[in-house]
Structure formats: structure tokens, C-alpha cells
Amino acid sequence: MERSIRGAVAIAGIGETTYYKRGQSPDPEFVLGLKAILAACADAGIDPRELDGFASYSNDRNSPDRLAAALGIRELKFSNMVWGGGGGGGSGAVANAAAAIAAGYADCVVVFRALAQGQFGRFGQSQFQGVVAGEAALWAPYGVLSAAQMFAMRTTRLLHEHGVPRETLRAVALASYHHAQQNPRAVMRGRPLDVEGYERSRWITEPFKLFDCCLENDGAAALVLVPAERARDLAQKPVYLLAAAQGSEYRAGAGCHNNPDYATASFKQSAPRLYAMAKLGPQDVDVVQSYENFTGGVVMSLIEHGFCSYESAGEVLRLDNLIAPKGGLPLNTSGGNLAECYMHGLELNVEAVRQIRGSSCNQVPGAEVALVSSGPMVSNATSMIAGAESLL
Amino acid sequence: MSAPVLPAGLPRPIPHPDGLDRPYWEAALRHELVAQRCRDCRRWQWAPEWLCHRCHSFALDFETPPGPARVFSWQRVWHPVHPALAQGVPYVVLLVEHPEADAIRMIGNLAGDPRREVAIGARVRPVFEDHPEASPPFALVQWQLAD
Numbered sequence: 001m002e003r004s005i006r007g008a009v010a011i012a013g014i015g016e017t018t019y020y021k022r023g024q025s026p027d028p029e030f031v032l033g034l035k036a037i038l039a040a041c042a043d044a045g046i047d048p049r050e051l052d053g054f055a056s057y058s059n060d061r062n063s064p065d066r067l068a069a070a071l072g073i074r075e076l077k078f079s080n081m082v083w084g085g086g087g088g089g090g091s092g093a094v095a096n097a098a099a100a101i102a103a104g105y106a107d108c109v110v111v112f113r114a115l116a117q118g119q120f121g122r123f124g125q126s127q128f129q130g131v132v133a134g135e136a137a138l139w140a141p142y143g144v145l146s147a148a149q150m151f152a153m154r155t156t157r158l159l160h161e162h163g164v165p166r167e168t169l170r171a172v173a174l175a176s177y178h179h180a181q182q183n184p185r186a187v188m189r190g191r192p193l194d195v196e197g198y199e200r201s202r203w204i205t206e207p208f209k210l211f212d213c214c215l216e217n218d219g220a221a222a223l224v225l226v227p228a229e230r231a232r233d234l235a236q237k238p239v240y241l242l243a244a245a246q247g248s249e250y251r252a253g254a255g256c257h258n259n260p261d262y263a264t265a266s267f268k269q270s271a272p273r274l275y276a277m278a279k280l281g282p283q284d285v286d287v288v289q290s291y292e293n294f295t296g297g298v299v300m301s302l303i304e305h306g307f308c309s310y311e312s313a314g315e316v317l318r319l320d321n322l323i324a325p326k327g328g329l330p331l332n333t334s335g336g337n338l339a340e341c342y343m344h345g346l347e348l349n350v351e352a353v354r355q356i357r358g359s360s361c362n363q364v365p366g367a368e369v370a371l372v373s374s375g376p377m378v379s380n381a382t383s384m385i386a387g388a389e390s391l392l
Numbered sequence: 393m394s395a396p397v398l399p400a401g402l403p404r405p406i407p408h409p410d411g412l413d414r415p416y417w418e419a420a421l422r423h424e425l426v427a428q429r430c431r432d433c434r435r436w437q438w439a440p441e442w443l444c445h446r447c448h449s450f451a452l453d454f455e456t457p458p459g460p461a462r463v464f465s466w467q468r469v470w471h472p473v474h475p476a477l478a479q480g481v482p483y484v485v486l487l488v489e490h491p492e493a494d495a496i497r498m499i500g501n502l503a504g505d506p507r508r509e510v511a512i513g514a515r516v517r518p519v520f521e522d523h524p525e526a527s528p529p530f531a532l533v534q535w536q537l538a539d
Binding site for chain 2: 128135137138140143146148156160205254258260262
């Protein structure tokens with residue numbers, strides 16, 4: 001028997017809160033999570049009490065036992081967390097929810113992420129105090145304290161080892177800002193960015209300028225998954241999970257930046273598995289949502305998923321080619337982590353669903369296949385492919 | 393001894409209570425740079441771990457890596473993300489490789505002018521930054537351009 005998730009499970013509902021600048025949410029994080037989950041259920045046309053499973057990632061603070069009690073869930077059958085990798089767990093959480101449904105552990109699983117950086121502290125500022133021990137003692141005392149600082153040197157190696165032009169980073173940033181201008185949910189709507197604005201911006205840490213870095217926000221997002229056959233009777237056009245894969249290359253988690261292949265997003269081994277399961281190749285993908293912690297990681301992700309090579313990156317990753325509706329490789333069509341909201345990447349999975357439904361603010365005409373890659377340069381990074389009924 | 397590269401107030405390293413990295417921090421106090429080497433297969437690894445990832449021996453020693461160290465990658469930090477760094481930017485973080493010790497890598501700061509040009513492949517040598525006033529005292533391994 002072929003083991004595959006392809007076509008077995010559908011994403012039936014999507015939900016998001018208002019997206020806020022960090023610290024501006026009137027609601028605490030738990031309330032944001034509840035609101036996104038309720039919105040996803042309403043979108044699907046499902047009674048929230050029917051939920052019987054929760055999947056999340058990055059040690060989300062809002063535990064399924066509390067959520068299930070608060071929502072009056074009849075029976076909690078599945079509770080799941082992706083280990084490690086920060087935002088790398090986004091598509092992995094969707095994969096785990098789908099696996100639980102396919103295996104018969106649960107029937108209606110919600111994938112969610114709630115994050116209030118105003119309430120719980122900024123990702124872009126260090127809270128380190130006093131003494132530090134263990135692996136972190138090998139970098140924190142040297143002022144390596146933020147995510148940008150942890151990933152900048154990988155990007156420098158990408159540019160150095162592979163001769164990828166720096167302008168590809170800029171094109172990724174401009175594409176997200178371009179798409180955000182049409183997106184009423186986007187925090188950066190009304191704040192367009194052009195080449196000059198990007199180049200004029202300050203260094204965060206070389207090689208990252210301000211606009212190479214993700215935002216810090218408050219909000220929540222959720223997706224409701226059900227068995228494929230059930231989705232056909234629900235409120236929305238079903239979007240099917242065609243494949244998912246976790247990526248963590250040989251010794252990717254080796255301490256103090258000792259992973260042997262350093263300039264990698266962690267998809268080199270997993271992307272071929274992803275495509276094999278989907279029975280598709282990069283040429284079949286209509287729209288890409290690629291997690292932007294930092295633009296350099298997006299460039300790596302796109303290369304490792306086969307959308308261009310190191311050699312062709314400069315030619316393929318140009319702004320006009322990355323924007324909907326006319327570009328050949330429409331990228332981050334909601335504005336993503338850079339310009340819509342840093343919803344820890346789950347807003348990208350939501351946007352992929354919108355594209356297949358045909359309801360994006362930056363719709364790619366006739367989009368039937370969407371790829372999402374989550375959390376480049378971490379261990380584990382994850383990616384997924386979603387598609388329309390015509391793909392089954 | 394070299395002057396501190398970064399202002400006071402950043403996290404201070406202590407050996408992990410489980411003992412895994414204690415020889416590294418004790419050597420730094422003696423102004424010696426050491427890394428883990430397997431007593432059985434004689435290969436190097438970093439960061440420290442309880443097990444040799446190649447031969448699965450638990451017999452790991454700490455020795456000084458041979459040969460020159462080189463800049464593998466680098467970043468110049470301009471945005472202070474910690475209150476202690478408000479007046480401490482820019483500074484340069486180096487990812488230093490030991491090509492003759494199985495290409496293990498270590499992180500440290502570039503000692504000296506933080507605005508000078510840094511080249512991948514440049515030879516560097518360790519310098520030791522003492523913090524005798526700290527409780528407990530510690531020393532950081534920093535790096536100077538060698539050429």
C-alpha cells in the first residue's frame with residue numbers, strides 16, 4: 001500500500017483575527033487564538049464543538065486542554081505540537097493534523113497559532129539577563145541574541161558560495177510589500193516600498209537591511225481540517241492537502257552553527273520527497289508562499305524547491321516575475337511575514353487556501369496548486385502542497 | 393588579555409551544571425582555546441556533545457585545534473537588540489572555521505575596529521578577553537585578524 005496523505009484530507013475553513021502591530025492588540029493572546037479558531041469554524045460552516053483535535057508549533061502557549069474546555073469541545077481526541085524550529089513548524093502542524101485525520105485518531109482538527117508579542121515580549125529584542133549556560137553560552141555573550149543575527153551569516157554564505165546576487169533579497173522584500181498594498185488585512189498596507197526605499201533603509205545586521213526582516217505582530221490564525229469526503233458537504237470549496245514534508249538535513253541541528261551544509265534553508269532533502277508525494281514538480285506550482293523570517297532564507301527556499309537554480313536566481317527572482325497576477329512565480333501574495341503580519345507564517349498557509357479557492361486579494365488566475373514553505377534555515381523546516389479538486 | 397569588545401551587561405557564560413563544556417571554559421580562563429576531540433577516532437567536533445557523532449564513542453577529550461583559523465562567515469551588527477548594546481554598535485560577529493580540525497566552527501567577535509573590512513577566508517587568531525570581576529570569573533575567546 002502506498003503511504004501518502006495525498007487527497008485524503010481537506011482544509012475546510014480558515015480564520016484570522018485582525019492583525020495588529022505588536023502591543024496594539026486589545027485582546028490577550030488566548031482571546032486572539034479563540035477568535036481565529038471560531039472564525040475558521042464559521043468559515044467552514046462547522047460547529048466549533050465538533051473540533052476534536054488541536055495542532056500547533058513553536059511551543060504555542062495556548063494549550064489544547066484549556067482551549068477545549070473554553071470552547072466546550074465534546075471530546076478532545078488529538079493534541080499535538082511540532083518540536084523545535086520556531087516558525088518552521090507551520091506546515092508541519094498542518095501535516096500532523098492531516099495525519100491524525102487520515103489515521104483515524106480524530107475527525108476535525110484545527111491548526112492554530114496565536115502570538116501576542118506585545119503581551120509576552122518581542123522576538124526582535126533579547127530578554128537575556130544574568131548568566132547563560134550550555135550551547136547558548138557559545139554565542140549569546142558575543143551579542144548573537146536575535147533571530148536576524150542567527151541567520152545573517154548563512155545568508156552571507158549563500159551570496160559568497162553560490163554567487164547569488166544580493167538583488168534577489170530585495171526583490172523578495174519588494175514583492176511582499178507590493179502584495180500588501182492590495183490587502184486590507186495587511187499591517188503594511190499604505191506603506192509601499194520601492195527600490196530606493198529599500199536601499200536607503202538602515203542595516204539591521206549586514207547583510208540584512210530593515211526590509212529584509214520580518215515584522216513583530218499580535219494576532220492569530222487557524223485552519224480547520226476534515227476528511228476529504230466530508231469537506232465536499234461544507235460551506236467552502238475544499239482545498240486538498242497533496243503532500244507535506246519535514247526537512248532537517250544531516251546534522252542540521254549541530255550546535256554553534258556547525259551544520260556541515262551551512263547556506264541551506266533545510267529543504268534540500270525534503271523537497272524531492274514533497275514533490276514525489278504530490279506527484280507534481282515545481283513547474284506545476286501556480287503560486288508560492290515562502291516563510292520570510294529573512295529574505296535570504298526565502299531565496300534559499302525557492303532554490304531548494306526547484307523554482308530556480310543558484311545560477312538562474314538573479315534572472316528568475318525579479319520583482320515583476322514575483323508578483324500576481326502576471327508574474328511567472330507569484331510569491332507571498334498576501335504580503336506574508338514581511339508586510340501582512342508576522343503570524344509566525346501560518347498566514348501563509350491561510351493565503352495558500354485563499355489562492356486555491358480563488359479569493360485572494362492578489363489572485364493568481366486559475367491557481368490550482370499552491371506550495372507553502374515554513375521557517376527556512378531552521379531544524380526542522382516544513383513545507384506542504386495544497387491543491388484544488390481537479391488535482392485528485 | 394584584550395579589552396572587552398562589547399559593553400558590560402550581556403549574558404555571562406558559566407559552565408553547564410552537567411559538566412559537558414566545563415573543560416572549554418576552564419581552558420579559556422588559562423588563555424587556551426580547546427575543542428572536543430574523540431579519543432577513539434581522533435576526529436574533532438563542536439559544539440560539545442556527550443557522544444562522538446562519527447563513531448559513537450563517549451570518550452571525548454578537549455584539545456587545541458591545529459592549524460590556522462579562518463573567517464567562514466561574518467556579520468556586522470548595527471541594530472542593538474539588548475539594552476547593554478545601545479552604545480555598543482556596530483560590532484562584528486565572526487563564524488570562525490578550523491580547516492585542519494574537521495572544519496569545526498566557533499563564534500566570537502572581531503577584536504579591533506568594527507568598521508574595517510572583513511573577508512571570508514581571512515586568517516584569524518584567538519585572543520582572550522578576561523572578566524575577572526565577574527562572579528564567577530570567565531574569559532571569552534575573541535578573534536584578531538592575523539595578516
